[in-house]
Amino acid sequence: MTENNIADRLRIAVVIASVRRPRLADPLAAWLERELTTIDWLDLDLVDLAAVSLPMHEMRPGGAAASPIAGRLADADGFVFLTPEYNHSFPASLKNAIDWHFTEWAYKPVAFVGYGASGGIRAVEQLRAVLPELRATTVRESVLIPMAWEHLDGGGRFVPPPGTAQALHATMTELRTWADGLRSVRGGDLAGRR
Numbered sequence: 001m002t003e004n005n006i007a008d009r010l011r012i013a014v015v016i017a018s019v020r021r022p023r024l025a026d027p028l029a030a031w032l033e034r035e036l037t038t039i040d041w042l043d044l045d046l047v048d049l050a051a052v053s054l055p056m057h058e059m060r061p062g063g064a065a066a067s068p069i070a071g072r073l074a075d076a077d078g079f080v081f082l083t084p085e086y087n088h089s090f091p092a093s094l095k096n097a098i099d100w101h102f103t104e105w106a107y108k109p110v111a112f113v114g115y116g117a118s119g120g121i122r123a124v125e126q127l128r129a130v131l132p133e134l135r136a137t138t139v140r141e142s143v144l145i146p147m148a149w150e151h152l153d154g155g156g157r158f159v160p161p162p163g164t165a166q167a168l169h170a171t172m173t174e175l176r177t178w179a180d181g182l183r184s185v186r187g188g189d190l191a192g193r194r
């Protein structure tokens with residue numbers, strides 16, 4: 001334990017929601033990875049939904065079907081959803097991944113990095129309505145990147161506008177607080193509550 005009683009290391013899974021080709025998610029995920037690997041308290045796992053097969057017709061209520069990412073999600077202490085906004089909501093690929101799983105989300109925090117014309121705010125707010133059904137909690141701080149496509153350099157690399165990295169680190173600090181606290185909740189007897 002550290003001086004402020006927060007556990008030393010936490011496993012954080014970044015879920016990349018867009019599965020389009022090409023996609024703005026790629027330079028944004030690369031930036032996220034660059035930033036998050038500078039944080040000493042977390043172990044990072046990038047869960048790219050474009051690299052995962054989760055057929056909708058095989059989905060079972062309560063996440064009963066075998067999933068290729070269930071183990072990685074179960075191992076995570078918290079999540080960062082990197083999500084664009086599609087038609088004032090979040091992508092169907094992300095809803096599918098949420099629905100495919102159940103206990104993997106329970107009693108864990110989810111933070112958001114949104115992007116779109118308005119920074120993905122409507123996608124993020126809709127996720128805040130969905131996740132409590134999975135017993136996940138959402139982090140108040142967030143990163144919203146309006147018109148992210150205007151912040152690519154000549155090589156297609158995302159160059160964050162001022163304040164974006166600060167917002168990310170504030171979000172991660174809050175995610176850490178929740179992830180650490182909820183780890184002890186998950187360590188208790190949850191059997192009767194699922």
Ligand SMILES: Cc1cc2nc3c(=O)[nH]c(=O)nc-3n(C[C@H](O)[C@H](O)[C@H](O)COP(=O)(O)O)c2cc1C
Nearest residue numbers: 018020023024025084085086087088115116117118
């Ligand atoms: C089907 C679709 C619907 C979209 N609807 C919105 C929208 O409602 N609001 C918005 O800000 N951007 C919207 N956009 C723009 C996306 O946010 C933008 O293209 C973003 O870069 C997509 O991320 P991706 O390339 O990683 O998939 C939409 C894009 C698509 C493909």
